[in-house]
Amino acid sequence: MAKVLVFVEQRDGKNKKSSFELIAASAAAGNETHALIVGDSVTALANECAQYGANKVHVVQDAALKNYSAEAYARAVTTAIKSLSPEIVLAAHTPMGKDLLPIVAAQVDGALATDCTSLQFSGSSIAVKRPVYSGKAMAEVEFVGSGVKMATVRPNSLGLPKPDTSKTADAASITVDLSGLKTKILEIVKGNSARPDVTEAGIVVSGGRSLKSAENFKIIEDLADSVGAAVGASRAAVDAGYRPHRDQVGQTGKVVSPTLYIACGISGAIQHLAGMRTSKCIVAINTDPQAPIFQIADYGIVGDLFQVVPALTNEFKKLKE
Numbered sequence: 001m002a003k004v005l006v007f008v009e010q011r012d013g014k015n016k017k018s019s020f021e022l023i024a025a026s027a028a029a030g031n032e033t034h035a036l037i038v039g040d041s042v043t044a045l046a047n048e049c050a051q052y053g054a055n056k057v058h059v060v061q062d063a064a065l066k067n068y069s070a071e072a073y074a075r076a077v078t079t080a081i082k083s084l085s086p087e088i089v090l091a092a093h094t095p096m097g098k099d100l101l102p103i104v105a106a107q108v109d110g111a112l113a114t115d116c117t118s119l120q121f122s123g124s125s126i127a128v129k130r131p132v133y134s135g136k137a138m139a140e141v142e143f144v145g146s147g148v149k150m151a152t153v154r155p156n157s158l159g160l161p162k163p164d165t166s167k168t169a170d171a172a173s174i175t176v177d178l179s180g181l182k183t184k185i186l187e188i189v190k191g192n193s194a195r196p197d198v199t200e201a202g203i204v205v206s207g208g209r210s211l212k213s214a215e216n217f218k219i220i221e222d223l224a225d226s227v228g229a230a231v232g233a234s235r236a237a238v239d240a241g242y243r244p245h246r247d248q249v250g251q252t253g254k255v256v257s258p259t260l261y262i263a264c265g266i267s268g269a270i271q272h273l274a275g276m277r278t279s280k281c282i283v284a285i286n287t288d289p290q291a292p293i294f295q296i297a298d299y300g301i302v303g304d305l306f307q308v309v310p311a312l313t314n315e316f317k318k319l320k321e
């Protein structure tokens with residue numbers, strides 16, 4: 001059994017479910033599982049952590065922590081690690097997690113494995129698996145030495161059990177000295193999309209260069225909206241200006257691992273596969289039966305996306321009705 005500290009990511013007062021995957025996995029392995037929430041007025045978020053299995057919830061609260069800043073959050077997490085002395089520290093491999101944990105690892109002289117897709121707890125240590133060479137191989141990593149063992153885990157990799165909604169938590173406060181910070185977030189300008197982010201969504205519908213224009217992406221958006229999915233894109237589509245870079249899936253975009261990934265008119269270049277090959281179920285729609293995407297697809301539709309995608313949207317809408 002290990003003492004595990006899970007950094008629970010929150011934005012705008014909402015916990016990210018990818019953090020709950022980590023709490024649940026740690027608790028299921030019988031570990032002493034601590035959750036750490038950092039932000040401003042975040043005590044109300046503690047109950048959810050308990051409902052996914054956290055034995056103890058800690059909060060670091062300060063107006064200076066309202067918006068994420070690497071410097072301030074790293075100071076908060078480092079202080080919590082020094083005060084709680086966990087053997088293992090986990091965070092989701094989200095833009096925040098992959099920004100934060102390397103800094104914390106350096107500050108506490110810990111060992112860090114990033115972008116893990118599985119965790120194996122053993123005594124006070126863990127072994128992790130992580131994709132390497134753009135997902136063409138898996139590396140199994142063991143931690144040696146006595147330092148804190150840290151890992152960021154790709155969202156949707158571990159699965160999310162049902163929460164026990166009867167549970168509540170008494171959050172314990174950790175005081176952090178935030179004086180002398182060198183940076184301050186002045187403003188966050190949000191994108192105007194109401195759809196989920198590709199890294200968090202359970203379903204992602206992506207389009208490629210074959211969409212031919214930004215306007216044509218409307219059929220991808222309609223399909224996505226019919227199933228509550230996020231919209232993704234290949235780099236070719238992003239480079240052509242059809243979608244913003246935040247939607248790009250792949251080696252130089254975002255890495256996703258949804259339950260369902262629908263690739264519409266995407267060839268399946270290795271750099272695209274690097275960002276989505278760990279999806280649980282892959283559906284590919286492509287006019288070319290030899291397209292490489294079909295080699296990793298669970299279901300393939302050889303056809304014109306301009307016919308297939310609207311037809312799928314209609315069927316999903318009917319199912320919902």
Ligand SMILES: Cc1cc2nc3c(=O)[nH]c(=O)nc-3n(C[C@H](O)[C@H](O)[C@H](O)COP(=O)(O)OP(=O)(O)OC[C@H]3O[C@@H](n4cnc5c(N)ncnc54)[C@H](O)[C@@H]3O)c2cc1C
Binds near residue numbers: 285286
């Ligand atoms: C260093 C580096 C990093 C990169 N990073 C990324 C990355 O992060 N993400 C990424 O995606 N790419 C990345 N790329 C680019 C990658 O190599 C490919 O060029 C890109 O993924 C191709 O995008 P695509 O599949 O949309 O376009 P294409 O390769 O042009 O494929 C279009 C596909 O659509 C099919 N098609 C055409 N018309 C239709 C139709 N009407 N209906 C159905 N199917 C149709 C075609 O048969 C074809 O398979 C990177 C490249 C490099 C060198």
